[in-house]
Amino acid sequence: MPRAGLSPAALVDVALEELDAGGGPLSIGAIAARAGVKPPSIYKHVAGLAELEALVGARIYDDLGHELEAATAGLERADAARAFLHAYRAFAVRHPERYRALPVHPLGHPLLEAAGERVLGIAARAVDGLSGDDAIHALRALRAAAHGFATLEAAGGFGLATDVDASFDRLVDRLVAP
Amino acid sequence: MPRAGLSPAALVDVALEELDAGGGPLSIGAIAARAGVKPPSIYKHVAGLAELEALVGARIYDDLGHELEAATAGLERADAARAFLHAYRAFAVRHPERYRALPVHPLGHPLLEAAGERVLGIAARAVDGLSGDDAIHALRALRAAAHGFATLEAAGGFGLATDVDASFDRLVDRLVAP
DNA sequence: CAGCGATGGCTAATGCGATTAGCCTGAGCG
DNA sequence: CGCTCAGGCTAATCGCATTAGCCATCGCTG
Numbered sequence: 001m002p003r004a005g006l007s008p009a010a011l012v013d014v015a016l017e018e019l020d021a022g023g024g025p026l027s028i029g030a031i032a033a034r035a036g037v038k039p040p041s042i043y044k045h046v047a048g049l050a051e052l053e054a055l056v057g058a059r060i061y062d063d064l065g066h067e068l069e070a071a072t073a074g075l076e077r078a079d080a081a082r083a084f085l086h087a088y089r090a091f092a093v094r095h096p097e098r099y100r101a102l103p104v105h106p107l108g109h110p111l112l113e114a115a116g117e118r119v120l121g122i123a124a125r126a127v128d129g130l131s132g133d134d135a136i137h138a139l140r141a142l143r144a145a146a147h148g149f150a151t152l153e154a155a156g157g158f159g160l161a162t163d164v165d166a167s168f169d170r171l172v173d174r175l176v177a178p
Numbered sequence: 179m180p181r182a183g184l185s186p187a188a189l190v191d192v193a194l195e196e197l198d199a200g201g202g203p204l205s206i207g208a209i210a211a212r213a214g215v216k217p218p219s220i221y222k223h224v225a226g227l228a229e230l231e232a233l234v235g236a237r238i239y240d241d242l243g244h245e246l247e248a249a250t251a252g253l254e255r256a257d258a259a260r261a262f263l264h265a266y267r268a269f270a271v272r273h274p275e276r277y278r279a280l281p282v283h284p285l286g287h288p289l290l291e292a293a294g295e296r297v298l299g300i301a302a303r304a305v306d307g308l309s310g311d312d313a314i315h316a317l318r319a320l321r322a323a324a325h326g327f328a329t330l331e332a333a334g335g336f337g338l339a340t341d342v343d344a345s346f347d348r349l350v351d352r353l354v355a356p
Numbered sequence: 357c358a359g360c361g362a363t364g365g366c367t368a369a370t371g372c373g374a375t376t377a378g379c380c381t382g383a384g385c386g
Numbered sequence: 387c388g389c390t391c392a393g394g395c396t397a398a399t400c401g402c403a404t405t406a407g408c409c410a411t412c413g414c415t416g
Contacts, residue, residue: 003383003393028374037394039374044393049374104333133340140327140336140345141352148326149318155282158318162311167318174319174352179365179410206403215365217403222364227403 004037006045008055011035015056019097026053026101053101054111060098061106061115064091068122078176080126081138085146085172092150099154104147145175182215184223186233189213193234197275204231204279231279232289238276239284239293242269246300256354258304259316263324263350270328277332282325323353 014035015026023030028049032039046052071087072080092099103109106116120143127138149168151157158164192213193204201208206227210217224230249265250258270277281287284294298321305316327346329335336342 006393029372038396040376040396041394043375104329105335107335107337133344136338136340137345137348140330140342141323141349143335144326144330144349145319145323146326147330148322148324151282151329152318152322152325157283157285157321159285160314162314164318166311167315170315171319171322174355177352177355181364181411184364207401216367218367218405219365221404 004035004041006035006037006041008045011042011045011052012055012059015052016059016098019056019101020095022097026056028052051111054109056101057103057106058112058115060095060102061112061119063098064088064102065115065118065122067091068119072122072126075126077126077129078178080128081142081176082172084123084126084142085168085175088146089150089153089168092154096154099150141175145171182213182219184213184215184219186223189220189223189230190233190237193230194237194276197234197279198273200275204234206230229289232281232287234279235281235284236290236293238273238280239290239297241276242266242280243293243296243300245269246297250300250304253304255304255307256356258306259320259354260350262301262304262320263346263353266324267328267331267346270332274332277328319353323349 011031015031018026018030018034026049028039028042031052032042035042042052046055067090068084068087071083075083103112106112107120109116120139123139123142124135127135127142130138149171153164158167189209193209196204196208196212204227206217206220209230210220213220220230224233245268246262246265249261253261281290284290285298287294298317301317301320301324302313305313305320308316327349331342336345
């Protein structure tokens, strides 16, 4: 039995392929098959499905964070907020399965906390300049709108033909209006 | 073996109790136990867990629809939109487990379509008066914001102490601004 | 009132997915 | 060359959903 060259990170790669291939939620069996290995072997690298899901979530948050970072770099205030929102939605549209696999509430989970906080930090920077509670309110509005739109779109929730980009632009305009 | 007086509707009642009691996703075993019956007996009333989940979703959409209906009755335009948003969020806050159990995309599922469309129809009435695409854009913004905020809040996603009501009011103001 | 079919319980069995136990091999190091 | 052990594997266990097949009860009917 040749070694398969697995590792936690490699398994996350495989799991992402599996996610992208559709077919619903992750399963040990499906990941093992895609990795060319029998299910029990997975446990030599991760503690179980829950841990693997968490690692996958962390990876996705990381990727999302990098894109948000790149999109908002050097921008401030309304510009940063706009860029954040567009990059956030773009990620969800480009990777709907991955977006759906993200836990809504990463904070509090040891494996997800870091990546989740990074994303939140980028959002926080986009509402910089506002003082105290105003920043909190703006941040929450940003998160709610971004997450709500992304979720609905990633779930195929916008049935009509009307241009979804335009709808999003309108929403963004509302949110970042002076 | 005395009869337990079950029916699809009664099972939905039981499932809602189970949901409200926390403890994660529905399971046939838990529902059977709460109904005072062995698991296989459930299948005399519903086709399986998937159907029961759909019936539960339909019931929740129905309840939500009634509350939205009541809250928006007789109102128009911005007033209706405000009332819709507040009632929507209030439902999610009052029944976080139920809100989490709602499928994001009810349309297309035979058992959920009707109730889902009713809710959507109420939202549509709240953006009445806008013409064509404008109404669609406004409707999508309403859904995205309401769903995003409700989801985050029902998931315990707003950690800070800052008043969440105030955050929501700000968001609503942004959305229904003239 | 006995008889009867449908209804709605139950127990036992199946199947699938996650997980665990325990074996075995071969790669890398002394 | 031989040892160790990481990393495969097979076989077994467990927890659920689901199915098969049995039987009591209910409501009706002759």
